[in-house]
Amino acid sequence: MRSLKKVLATISGLFLFTAGESVFAAESISYAYLKDPAQEALIYAIKAGKIKSDKITIDLKALTVPSLTQATTTKQFDVIQTSALAVPDAATRGLDLKIIGIGQKLVPNGEGMALWTTAESSIKSIQDLKGKSLGVTGLKSMGTTMIRLALLKRYGFNVSLAGGDVKLVEMPSPNLPAALSQHRIEATNLIPTQAFQVRSDPNFKKFGDLSGDIKALIGSDVVYSVLVSYPDRLKARPEAFKEFIRIMKASLDYTQANRAEVFRAVSKETGMPVEYFEAWFDHYISFPVIVGQKDIVSLEKIWSFSKELGVISSYPSGVAAVWQGVLSQ
Template sequence: MNKNIRRTLLSLASLAVASATLAALPGQAVAAGKITIMVGGITKMVYLPAKLAEQLGYFKEEGLDVELQSQPAGVDAENELLAGAVQAVVGFYDHSIDLQTKGKEITAITIFGQVPGEVELVSTKAAPNFKSMADAKGKTLGVTGLGSSTNFLTQYLASRHGISSKEFSVLPVGADNTFIAAIKQGRIDAGMTTEPTASQLLKTGDAQVLVDMRTVEGTVKALGGLYPASSLYVQRSWLNGHKDDAQKLARAFVKTLKFINTHSAEQIADKMPKDYYGNNKALYVQALNNSLPMYSPDGKMPKGGPETVLAVLSGFNPNVKGKHVDLSKTYTDEFVNQVK
């Protein structure tokens, strides 16, 4: 065969393959494409279902190639999603509401936490004069970051006692070790954090529980209703073209939530990587035991939950205040409802 003819045929064949690949892109993922999920702090117990699903092999059972990555703050994870660097985020549901007011369509497809899993801790030194959020006036309160979910929740808790955000100071102290240091050094009188940080401070006696949002009862008492928090959310544009992948992810996570709801804290801890609890597995188990009530049993959006979240954000998030939000577009139970 003439060399020029052979080259022409090879070029045409290459173009045909490329065209077929491009034609497939708008629909389902081409061949088993990798799905990267960014977690807003992968060792936080509020986001435990992400790593546990991987450890239990549920992604592989669904034929998914999932890579978990971690960013310490939810807002960073959110930015990665909007930039198209990742396909999904495990973070707080409230980002879906916040982003809609900025013209971004984000949808939560599985709810992990029916409550925030957050605890407002007061330092033992400040405790004698700080019995409830009604005593927040003139105090310094720690949050993970300015504009974070913990920041809005803190302002909302104070407002329920008639205290405005101008009557106390807010200090961003992060989470984990930086939060612990802020309490021990007296830089904050109280602060909002999650497990296992809360159990660490309670065990050393450096802090006491002021407001407990790790349980349904505690959350309803503090916020007036359920507050769906940790969730798996994606961009609506990705969801429309990858419904099969979304269904598989939902199935993997609902199976994980059912595992959590049918096993003890010890049994769950046994499935986690050793570096998650280090040399103190007993403390990790205790913290996990405190956290079990927050996990959803089925991944569905709790009734009235979106309205409670919107009420909190409308009061203190300048992006949401006074804006119309279509809550029906911020989440969907379409996929979790299909899981048997």
């Protein structure tokens, strides 16, 4: 009888333990981010188990820009990294997005908006762009909008999409360096991986950088991308999303404090040299995660200028666009 009681007690204990695990199991947050080697450095501490949470697990998925755009519409993920312009654009289509974090920002006095041409080109300054063709990834993309803004406000260009001083030639980002070298376009702005590769290539030259011009217009560091989610999901699981932001910030802090370790690891994983990651963090992009008051002001000014250029038709206030759950932290 005692043996039977012991067995029943053991079974009962196991059942309660299992049930307890089920009840208190960590919630899952799915996160889709830009497919780029440097992004892996940002989440290295999460993937490597250096930063952990007993409240949530994060399901990570790297996607291209077109796939991120599609996933935003289909609500495939809980959190998505997307362009700062996606928030007002989605609102005009009836899709409410809330900003829960700041993604990429242009590094002050960096090279994120550098303009490139071929070594033999007659283009030597930004003013020389008049009458030339400029390769862009999208006519209404964040990068193109910032270029048009700087050329209009700082250099007096006519930046109309049709009949402007610069002919904008739209093509996929991977095609830009080849199109430039083959003279199908006369100038372009390159993403960091491409810019890093061509800056030591004697066949290309940098003839200007609009980063400082854009910052002067916006009045603060330019918010290039944001982390967004959906109001119903935020309302249903507010603590889980707050924990997601905490973990993302902790991962970024780990990277900044252990750059040598992280850069070596992601270099081995991605095949990009350590020097690329150093350049990305020092000269191209920052990724603060936490939403600051200056970021809200930056977003409103970006949206205001974008409306002036006809890129978006309307926009919300910065405060209304940001989830109150992160503003109160």
